[in-house]
Amino acid sequence: MAPDPNRTAAGGGSGSGTSTANDEVVNKKKVENEDLSDEDLALKQQLELYVERVQDSDPALQKVALESMRQEIRTSTSSMTSVPKPLKFLRPHYGTLKAYYETMAESDLKKYLADILSVLALTMSAEGERESLKYRLLGSEGDIGSWGHEYVRNLAGEIAQEYAKRQSEEAPIDDLMELVQQIVAFHMKHNAEPEAVDLLMEVEDLDMLVDHVDKTSFKRTCLYLTSSAKYLPGPDDMLVLDIAYMTYQKFEEYPNALQIALFLDNLQYVRQVFTSCKDPQRRKQFCYILARHGITFELDDELVPEEDEKEILQEIINNTKLSEGYLTLARDIEVMEPKSPEDIYKAHLLDGRASAGASVDSARQNLAATFVNAFVNAGFGQDKLMTVPSDSSSSGSSGNWLFKNKEHGKTSAAASLGMILLWDVDSGLAQIDKYFHSNDNHVIAGALLGVGIVNCGIKNDCDPAMALLGDYTDKEDSSIRIGAIMGLGIAYAGSQNEQLRCKLAPILNDAKASLDVIAFTAISLGLIYVGSCNEEVAQAIIFALMDRSESELGEPLTRLLPLGLGLLYLGKQESVEATAEVSKTFNEKIRKYCDMTLLSCAYAGTGNVLKVQNLLGHCSQHLDKGETHQGPAVLGIAMVAMAEELGLEMAIRSLEHLLQYGEQNIRRAVPLALGLLCISNPKVNVMDTLSRLSYDTDLEVAMAAVISLGLIGAGTNNARIAGMLRNLSSYYYKDTSLLFCVRIAQGLVHLGKGLLTLNPYHSDRFLLSPTALAGLITMLHACLDMKAIVLGKYHYVLYFLVLAMQPRMLLTVDEDLRPLSVPVRVGQAVDVVGQAGRPKTITGFQTHSTPVLLAAGDRAELATEKYLPLSPILEGFVILKENPDYREE
Numbered sequence: 073m074a075p076d077p078n079r080t081a082a083g084g085g086s087g088s089g090t091s092t093a094n095d096e097v098v099n100k101k102k103v104e105n106e107d108l109s110d111e112d113l114a115l116k117q118q119l120e121l122y123v124e125r126v127q128d129s130d131p132a133l134q135k136v137a138l139e140s141m142r143q144e145i146r147t148s149t150s151s152m153t154s155v156p157k158p159l160k161f162l163r164p165h166y167g168t169l170k171a172y173y174e175t176m177a178e179s180d181l182k183k184y185l186a187d188i189l190s191v192l193a194l195t196m197s198a199e200g201e202r203e204s205l206k207y208r209l210l211g212s213e214g215d216i217g218s219w220g221h222e223y224v225r226n227l228a229g230e231i232a233q234e235y236a237k238r239q240s241e242e243a244p245i246d247d248l249m250e251l252v253q254q255i256v257a258f259h260m261k262h263n264a265e266p267e268a269v270d271l272l273m274e275v276e277d278l279d280m281l282v283d284h285v286d287k288t289s290f291k292r293t294c295l296y297l298t299s300s301a302k303y304l305p306g307p308d309d310m311l312v313l314d315i316a317y318m319t320y321q322k323f324e325e326y327p328n329a330l331q332i333a334l335f336l337d338n339l340q341y342v343r344q345v346f347t348s349c350k351d352p353q354r355r356k357q358f359c360y361i362l363a364r365h366g367i368t369f370e371l372d373d374e375l376v377p378e379e380d381e382k383e384i385l386q387e388i389i390n391n392t393k394l395s396e397g398y399l400t401l402a403r404d405i406e407v408m409e410p411k412s413p414e415d416i417y418k419a420h421l422l423d424g425r426a427s428a429g430a431s432v433d434s435a436r437q438n439l440a441a442t443f444v445n446a447f448v449n450a451g452f453g454q455d456k457l458m459t460v461p462s463d464s465s466s467s468g469s470s471g472n473w474l475f476k477n478k479e480h481g482k483t484s485a486a487a488s489l490g491m492i493l494l495w496d497v498d499s500g501l502a503q504i505d506k507y508f509h510s511n512d513n514h515v516i517a518g519a520l521l522g523v524g525i526v527n528c529g530i531k532n533d534c535d536p537a538m539a540l541l542g543d544y545t546d547k548e549d550s551s552i553r554i555g556a557i558m559g560l561g562i563a564y565a566g567s568q569n570e571q572l573r574c575k576l577a578p579i580l581n582d583a584k585a586s587l588d589v590i591a592f593t594a595i596s597l598g599l600i601y602v603g604s605c606n607e608e609v610a611q612a613i614i615f616a617l618m619d620r621s622e623s624e625l626g627e628p629l630t631r632l633l634p635l636g637l638g639l640l641y642l643g644k645q646e647s648v649e650a651t652a653e654v655s656k657t658f659n660e661k662i663r664k665y666c667d668m669t670l671l672s673c674a675y676a677g678t679g680n681v682l683k684v685q686n687l688l689g690h691c692s693q694h695l696d697k698g699e700t701h702q703g704p705a706v707l708g709i710a711m712v713a714m715a716e717e718l719g720l721e722m723a724i725r726s727l728e729h730l731l732q733y734g735e736q737n738i739r740r741a742v743p744l745a746l747g748l749l750c751i752s753n754p755k756v757n758v759m760d761t762l763s764r765l766s767y768d769t770d771l772e773v774a775m776a777a778v779i780s781l782g783l784i785g786a787g788t789n790n791a792r793i794a795g796m797l798r799n800l801s802s803y804y805y806k807d808t809s810l811l812f813c814v815r816i817a818q819g820l821v822h823l824g825k826g827l828l829t830l831n832p833y834h835s836d837r838f839l840l841s842p843t844a845l846a847g848l849i850t851m852l853h854a855c856l857d858m859k860a861i862v863l864g865k866y867h868y869v870l871y872f873l874v875l876a877m878q879p880r881m882l883l884t885v886d887e888d889l890r891p892l893s894v895p896v897r898v899g900q901a902v903d904v905v906g907q908a909g910r911p912k913t914i915t916g917f918q919t920h921s922t923p924v925l926l927a928a929g930d931r932a933e934l935a936t937e938k939y940l941p942l943s944p945i946l947e948g949f950v951i952l953k954e955n956p957d958y959r960e961e
Contacts, residue, residue: 116161119144123165127172131181138184145191146218159195166196186211191219194226205230209247216251217258228255228267232274245275253280260284265293266906269300273308278315282322290323292906298332298838299905302679302716306645310336317341321348327943330358334365334839337603337643346375353887353951355381357942359388360949364834364878366529366843368567390531393889395495397949398451398827398879400891401923407825411448412456413441416818418794422802435478436808437815439485442477443870444819446488450877451824453496458489459503479514480865483551486518487868490525494874500526501536508540517555520544521868524559528874529843537563538571545575553585554592558868561596565843565875568604573597577609580616588866590616591629594636595850599875603642603842610651613637617658617666625661628860631700634666635853638673639846648674664701672708673849677832677840679715684723687712691730691738699737703856706730706741710748711849714833715840720749724758731765740772744852747780751848752829752880753928754784754793763796767803775813775858782817787880788927789826797821809863816870829880830873831928835945836901847875882932883923884941884950892952893921894936901931 108116122144125137144158162169169189176182190207197203204226208216216224231248238245252275259268265285272278285293297316301309313332320329326349333341342362349355355376362369369389376382387393402408442457449455457473477485486507493500504526507519520541527537537560544556557576564572579585579593594613601609617633624630634655641648648670655666668690675683690705706727713723727742727749734742743765750758762784765777778800785793797818804810823830832844854861854869861869886892899917914931926932932946939952 112157115144115157119158119161120165123162123168126169126185131179134181135184138181138188141188142184145188159192162192163196166192180212183210183212191223194223202230202234205234205251208251216254217262221262221264224255224258225267227251228271231255232271235275248275249277252277256280256284260286260289260293263289263292263908265289266296269293269296273304273312278311281315282318285319285322287323290319290325294319294325294328295905299903306680321345324349325944326354327357327361327945330361331835331838331945334361334367339369342369343375346371352381353953354942355385356388356889357951359385360951361835361943362389363391363394364841364948365839366566366841368531388889390533391495391529392497392532393949394530394879395451395453397883397891397923398495398881399453401827401879401881401883401925402452402825404923405827405925407827408452408454410452410455411822411825413444413448413815413819416444416448416822417801417815418798419801422798434808435476435481436812438473438476439478439481439867440812440815440819442473442481442485442488443816443867446491447819448822448825449492450828450874451492451494451496451879453493453499455492458485458492474515480551480867482512482514483518483521483555484868484871486515487521487525487555487871488518490522491871491874493526494528494877495526495530497526497530497532497536501540513549513552516544517549517551518868520552520555521559521562521871524562525871525874527563528565528877531567538569542575545579550586550589553579553589557589557592557596558871561592561599562847562872562874565599565846566602568601568606572600573606573609576600577612580612581619583619587620587624587627588629591632591636594633595639595872596636598636598639599843599846599850602639602846603644605641605644605647610637610640613640614651614654617662620659620662622659622661625659628857628864629866630662631665631704631853631856632850634662634669635673635850637666638669639849641670641674642842642846643674643677643840645674645678645680664699665704668701668704668708669853672704672711675708676711676845676849677715678712679719680712681719683712684709684719684726688726688730691734694735700856702735702738703741704853706738706745707748707849707852707856710745711845714749716837723749724755728761731761736770736772739768739770740776741856743773743777743780744855747783748848748852750784751876752784752786752788752831754788754790758784759793759796766796766800771807771810772858775810775863776855778810778813778817779820779855779858779862782820783830785817785821786830787820787823787826787828787877789822793821794818809859812863813858820873823877824879827879827881827925828877829928830876831878831880832876834878834947836931836947838945841876841878844876844878847872879948880926881923881948882926882946882950883948884939884946884952887951887953889951891923892939893923894934894939894952895919895921896924896932896946897935898924898926898930898932901929 119141122137122141125133128134169185173182173185173189176185186207190204190211193204193207208227216227231252235245235248252271255271256268259265268284269281272281281293294316297312301312304312313336317329317332320332326345330342330345333345345358346355371382371386376385445455445457474482474485489504490500493503501523504519504522507515510516523537523540541556541559544552547553560572576593576597580590594616597609597613613633613636620630637651641651652667652670655670656663658666671683672687687705687708691702709723709726713719724746727745730738731742743762746758746762762777762781766774766781768774768777781793781796797814801811801814804814830848832841832848833839834841850872851869854866882896884892884894897914897917897919899914902913902915904911904913914933919935924932926947934941938955938958940955942951942953
């Protein structure tokens with residue numbers, strides 16, 4: 073056997089082993105050596121020489137050897153696809169060097185060797201040993217970045233494990249924290265912000281982040297923080313958003329800070345944003361964001377000392393210009409022409425049998441036409457049924473249409489005028505006024521509701537809704553009372569108005585009030601105090617629930633009482649627990665129903681996976697026929713999971729399973745849950761499922777599916793859904809109830825002639841408007857019992873949808889808030905979290921000039937350098953200021 077030059081070096085490592093082990097190593101080496109190129113062989117022998125020299129007794133030789141070894145490793149750690157050559161060749165000597173390290177005396181050289189061992193451990197150390205970190209902490213304090221990215225990454229991973237171990241043993245962690253400082257600084261410098269954030273989350277010290285972000289990295293860091301918040305368990309999610317808020321504040325990125333403040337529902341933060349930003353134009357933009365979110369926010373002298381500016385800003389927050397902007401959009405797109413229900417039904421496209429049956433004037437058909445007309449012409453201020461040109465006599469067709477409806481149908485007909493004049497308070501009140509003098513109670517009730525609808529989302533200093541409706545809440549007639557109470561709930565949703573609480577709370581405990589009045593009072597209080605966790609209101613509703621008799625608890629409308637209670641805690645998570653405990657003492661008929669409703673409302677829009685599993689658990693039980701609580705549990709799955717795209721897709725799949733295996737009462741709720749998940753966003757798979765269910769043998773399932781087809785297509789003018797509904801209208805031409813549902817759905821698909829949306833999410837699906845969600849949930853809960861509520865005499869619950877109606881527009885205005893037309897690119901939004909460089913945020917775009925419509929999942933960006941937008945997200949009203957650096961080509 074030829075003498076082997078590597079023998080001695082290899083023997084150093086395994087001298088303690090037997091000679092057979094040595095021979096094996098030698099044979100192996102031979103085979104390896106034959107494959108190596110000359111330079112690799114030279115490098116290998118070079119390194120083996122260094123390993124020997126390191127163990128030399130002469131410190132000077134050791135130092136030179138360590139230096140050279142270090143040099144070799146450093147110069148080669150560039151490629152990430154394969155293990156660097158020096159690390160590969162030093163593998164066999166890892167044990168040798170480790171053993172030698174233990175015998176060395178404390179010196180700088182020992183630290184030097186520790187650094188090298190730390191790098192070698194990257195490829196050598198056994199799983200879970202964390203040797204790389206061990207030697208790093210023993211080594212010299214030098215710069216870790218010079219060993220390359222992969223090394224730093226590996227260290228970060230080991231730190232996370234070590235930290236968890238030390239936390240459980242309550243050992244000190246100061247040395248780890250120093251290392252974390254270095255790693256975070258390194259990541260931040262090298263555009264690896266997400267990795268820095270992940271490490272800091274692992275070691276529970278996110279506050280360190282604020283010191284390390286700089287002008288170049290803060291946007292990407294905050295983007296990562298805000299998008300990861302949805303997937304973190306509480307209370308980490310709130311902490312992460314707090315850090316993002318502080319970072320945005322630090323770099324004066326105020327609109328983003330404001331959005332996080334709204335997401336956290338923290339009015340203290342909202343005030344901070346106002347006080348820290350002094351630019352009047354940017355403040356106007358903040359006000360537009362607040363108005364779109366639909367919260368009541370009073371500016372005081374402390375925030376805005378100047379009277380004139382305060383008035384302008386408060387006007388924007390109060391949404392007084394919404395109607396004007398919406399009509400600007402309508403004129404630009406040229407859809408001002410009023411449409412009649414017949415234009416929507418398009419009966420001429422169907423073959424004979426259906427159109428023949430449709431010509432009969434039945435009250436149910438007229439009622440459907442009333443709703444279709446209201447939905448389609450919502451906010452346009454003119455239509456062909458209710459508003460009539462003034463040149464004809466005042467008793468013209470307007471009165472006639474009203475009286476083509478039977479008793480409670482007149483309520484919806486009169487209220488539909490409010491919908492047509494939506495957001496236009498002055499002319500709305502003027503036109504509705506004539507119905508107040510009617511001697512028909514149903515008409516008065518409708519007029520009261522109409523006043524509430526006109527004022528929806530618009531706040532006014534002189535409180536017209538309160539003045540007009542306040543006196544009617546205590547009238548004898550229950551329909552008038554309901555009209556006034558529901559009107560107040562819609563007009564003041566989210567305002568937490570004390571005066572109204574004092575007016576409405578006593579009705580709940582009034583022994584003379586009928587059940588329907590009490591149910592609508594609970595809902596209105598829930599809407600006014602949505603998400604406020606108000607104790608007094610909660611008490612009043614709880615007592616009202618406890619006072620109900622056995623027979624009343626079986627009534628369909630009783631289900632609105634727990635819902636009113638749930639709305640108080642909308643999205644407030646743990647705050648609901650005390651009330652949930654109280655609900656366990658209720659009559660067992662309603663106990664579980666209440667429990668499900670409270671749980672689903674409290675976690676609505678949070679994406680909390682554990683709660684979804686809990687609700688799915690309740691849906692998987694096969695119960696007797698009398699149980700009603702599974703309906704709200706199914707809706708609850710949709711409410712919780714609608715927070716982010718991933719959870720939404722998973723929820724759609726889970727709901728498919730429930731359809732196959734669930735009992736009837738679950739199947740009736742599934743279409744509604746699908747409708748909520750994809751509201752105003754017609755996804756093809758959901759559309760097909762609903763289309764299939766709309767022919768279901770169980771009529772209640774079919775009705776829910778038809779209404780949901782309307783919801784997922786709401787305001788999109790989706791041709792495919794419109795076609796499906798036309799076919800359904802000919803299929804169900806003999807079944808008046810189903811035909812009524814089909815008509816409602818047709819009205820919804822063409823909501824506002826395609827300019828409105830019902831989606832409660834806005835600002836790139838980041839913010840959830842509580843009042844909008846509350847309106848949707850209320851309407852869906854009512855639909856859980858179609859026959860008794862929507863097809864009975866309470867069809868006006870459909871008007872709760874007005875709370876979620878918003879123009880799906882981008883309207884750019886100049887600094888004096890006058891509309892300004894600029895070119896914008898509108899395309900499908902792309903998720904760019906954690907991507908390097910400046911990736912494109914939209915794909916497949918088209919260029920239009922504003923105002924433009926934005927569909928679900930669309931995003932817009934300016935196509936000109938001439939103006940700078942004052943809001944990072946182009947939606948709703950956006951103020952543009954001239955770009956001072958712009959030069960004409």
